[in-house]
Structure formats: structure tokens, C-alpha cells
Amino acid sequence: MKEFFFVGNQRLIIRDTAGQERFASLAPMYYRNAQSALVVYDVTKPASFVKARHWVNELKAQASPGIVIALVGNKVDLVETGDTGEEGEEEQETARKVATEEGQKLADDEGLLFFETSAKSGYNVRQVFLAIASKIPQETVRRQTTPGARRDESDGRVDLNTNATNGQAQSSSCNC
Numbered sequence: 001m002k003e004f005f006f007v008g009n010q011r012l013i014i015r016d017t018a019g020q021e022r023f024a025s026l027a028p029m030y031y032r033n034a035q036s037a038l039v040v041y042d043v044t045k046p047a048s049f050v051k052a053r054h055w056v057n058e059l060k061a062q063a064s065p066g067i068v069i070a071l072v073g074n075k076v077d078l079v080e081t082g083d084t085g086e087e088g089e090e091e092q093e094t095a096r097k098v099a100t101e102e103g104q105k106l107a108d109d110e111g112l113l114f115f116e117t118s119a120k121s122g123y124n125v126r127q128v129f130l131a132i133a134s135k136i137p138q139e140t141v142r143r144q145t146t147p148g149a150r151r152d153e154s155d156g157r158v159d160l161n162t163n164a165t166n167g168q169a170q171s172s173s174c175n176c
Helices: 027-031 046-062 100-110 125-135 138-144
Strands: 002-007 010-015 036-042 068-074 113-116
Touching (some): 036 046, 046 100, 068 125, 113 125
16 A cells, blocks of 8 residues: 655655545545645546545645645546547547546636546656646755755756666656
């Protein structure tokens, strides 16, 4: 349930409860001092969007006041939006059950970042983490940067485009 993830020289600790009820009582322990949170829902399952609303409200009520929250609609790879080939009409039946506009409205109403992604193909995954990292307050990054981490001296932010081991630009196509 706990994973370490490196973005440049910054170590991120990621805890994924997958929204499971058995972790609900432990959730405050995980996000109490969190700098950011991703609330992920499945664009093909409306019930997961309802749960996402719950988690957004929970984070707003219980998490640190400056927490950066991203609302993420996942599994866009399952959504079919191709042409039928007949006079340019689009297919009537798609796997999408939660409209992009619905997710964007919730994000706008609550002051959240909003993305749609595909964890399977990697679509937009990196952009989510880069956007979150750019929104974390500078003083928090300065206070919690680990010794030896490279920072961009111009504004104190962690450089997410360098490799943690040797400072070289990342060339990996890993989506994790």
C-alpha cells in the first residue's frame, strides 16, 4: 500500500487505498500531513465519481489546509469516440458514463486540478504529477526537501526533469 516514487530528485511517498472501505478509518492517518492528494475515479463507473465527491469533501474537511488536490478521471482508454463511418456520425453507445464536463465542473467548484488519464497507456499520467508538484507551495518544498536534492535555485522548486541518481535528463518512457 505504500510505494516510493521518484520525480527528479524528489522522493514522493504514494499510498493507494483504492477507495476501499476497509481503509476508510485509516485514511486520515495517510493524508494528515500530505502535501497533495489525487482523487481518482473511473470514467466508465458513475458510482466511482460519487465516491470521488465524498473523498474530495473528506480531504477538504480533514486534510492540511494547503493541500493540493487533483481530481482524475481514469480509464479514458476504454472510451470509444470513433466514427461509425456513416456521414461522420459518432457512435451512440460509449463506455463513458461520467462526462468530462461533469468532472471539470466538480474540479472548478472545489478549486481542484482536473485531468483525464489512462493508467494503462500512460496518457496524461506524468502531467498530473508535474502539475501537482508545480502547485505545492515553495516554502513547503524548501522545508521538506531531502538533503542533497537538486533544486532550481531561481525559485526553490525541485527539478522534476532530472534523474535522481545522476542529474541527467530522464529518457525513460515508464508511466509509473
